[in-house]
Amino acid sequence: MKAYPFTKRIGLILGPLLFIILQASQLELISNSADTVIAVAVWMLIWWISEAVSISVTALLPLVLFPLFKVMSMAEVGANYGSPIVFLFFGGFVLALALEKVNLHKRIALTIINWTGNSPNKVILGFMLATALMSMWISNTASTVVMLPIALSVIQLLIDDEDGFTKADKNFALSIMLGIAFSANAGGIATVIGTPPNSVLVGLLENEYQIEISFLRWMLFGLPLSTVLVFLIYVVLVKWLFPCNQIQFNASKDVISNELKKLGKLTKKEKHVLRVFALIVTLWIFRTLINSLLPGLGLSDTMISVFGAIILFGVPHNYKKGDFILEWNDTQKLAWGILILFGGGLALAKGMSATGIVDLVANEIAANNFGVLLTASLLIVLMLFMTELMSNVALTAVLAPVVAGIAIGLDIPILYLLIPVTVASSCAFMLPMATPPNAIVFASGYVEVKQMARAGIVLNLISVGLLILAFQFIIPLIF
Secondary structure (H helix, E strand, O other): OOOOOHHHHHHHHHHHHHHHHHHHOOOOOOOHHHHHHHHHHHHHHHHHHHOOOOHHHHOOHHHHHHHHOOOOOHHHHHHHHOOHHHHHHHHHHHHHHHHHHOOHHHHHHHHHHHHHOOOHHHHHHHHHHHHHHHHOOOOHHHHHHHHHHHHHHHHHHHHHOOOOOOHHHHHHHHHHHHHHHHHHHHHHHHOOOOOHHHHHHHHHHHHHHOOOOOHHHHHHHHHHHHHHHHHHHHHHHHHHHOOOOOOOOOHHHHHHHHHHHHHOOOOHHHHHHHHHHHHHHHHHHHHHHHHHHOOOOOOOHHHHHHHHHHHHHHOOOEOOOOEOOOOHHHHHHOOHHHHHHHHHHHHHHHHHHHOOHHHHHHHHHHHHOOOHHHHHHHHHHHHHHHOOOOOHHHHHHHHHHHHHHHHHHOOOOHHHHHHHHHHHOOOOOOOOOOOHHHHHHHOOOOOOHHHHHHHHHHHHHHHHHHHHHHHHHHHHHHO
16 A cells, blocks of 8 residues: 655645634634635645545535524535536547547547558658647547557667667657646646536636537637647657657557557447437537527537436436436446536635625736736736646646636636636646646656656646637637
8 A cells, every 4th residue: 555645645634724723813803704614625625636535525524614603605606516517528428438438539539540641740740639629539648658658669669679678769659758747737628528627617607607618619728829829739749859750660550540440440339439429419500590590499518418407317328228328326436526626616616706805806917007018928827837836627626716806807708817827837847747648648758757747847837828819819819
């Protein structure tokens, strides 16, 4: 059994201890209820940063502490854990579960790699495109895990060839590993369900400000940004930092072809999942048009998401045998903890709003007359570099309500500031511990921390620039 790290032991005690000290102190910062919310936020933040306990367990604290200290009733707090956005992501998780269960995600990925060609640069591009596409719909961890063994097989070809594992070969291995991890992070930006921070933001907007962002509208912004980011990652890795043009190998094509042959022909199960996937994505994209044609229908992205989950559980692919794609036992693999994390984040945001903390932040910003562009830039940098050290979902849950208050204080639409700051939390490229994909490829042995940091700092700065440009020019046009 692993030793419990010293930082976690300190965090475990420090979180509740600071909560008790803040609660027991006679200083009234704002009001009794607001001070309690701040104390709870401090406790949660310390446990989230130190990971003393599971981040999902930390997210349950408002469910106990807010009713106990009369911030909100149990019914009010509990409603956040059953928010429509939680069920939107639940449906997305179920869809991803079905794709993974029938191995359709692997077939799609291999097909894309097969199309892109077998020169070193094209192989790397193929892996990056396939990973990014998968990460739009399934978790970036799952997409990285799928791609890693295939990439390792291709790298092994270079190790086994006549000239051994040369510097160019090592650059190829490094580029393909970092390309997979970074594309997994960037791909999730494209859709609402692609990465949890996106859904935390959408939930906050719906719960607190009655602002709805449709699946299609998010994609109008997220997909181009994700595409540009993946392209820039490719250029930075392959054309600048780790070039490998002189490698010549054709056997990589055979590796991909052999992997596709192992999968065989498209099965009935895969066809069934593919049809459901196509139906749900189509409904998400054209929901607004459908609602305008059928005003009484009132379709929402959450309804569509849950509808997809019901089909996968309730419509058999073989009626006579009663064979369903998913059984309830399959949900043991579902990321239930992330759903609880959403609820905890929304409850914390509700507490900040209800007790006047957000209004206080807004008034302070308005009184100090900060520059809009400078403030936005600083917040983007803060979010992006902080997410290198702690969970991007937890960070978004804590900072998003505060950023909303800052936007109100600056007298700009809150979407303009919240969207780029939230997206910044998905742009962690520097450190292995920043995201699961980074950690997974680091564990392969082909990537050193200094190499990841070297590429990561460049991409972090590029991401900051892109998000500032998006804040200034793109987001006002779409939202």
